[in-house]
Amino acid sequence: MNSVKRNFKSIIVIGTVVGGIVVASYSVIIAPFLNPTPWKEEQIRSRQGIDREKIQPGNMKVWTDPFERKSD
DSSP: OHHHHHHHHHHHHHHHHHHHHHHHHHHIIHHHHHHHHHHHHHHHHHHTTOOOHHOOOOGGGOOOOTTOOOOO
């Protein structure tokens, strides 16, 4: 009977830790993955006055997405 109590307490502690990690990571990992629009809009707003070509080091081309579909 004593070992059952100890195992149950261990399961409760491990479940609490895993649950806490899942809850904490939801707003950082899962929410942006499911709905990226607000983060994209925020990124556009925060980079409005920046000329990316001007601050690019070594006169390198600004990175573009190689998998983006090109409109003809």
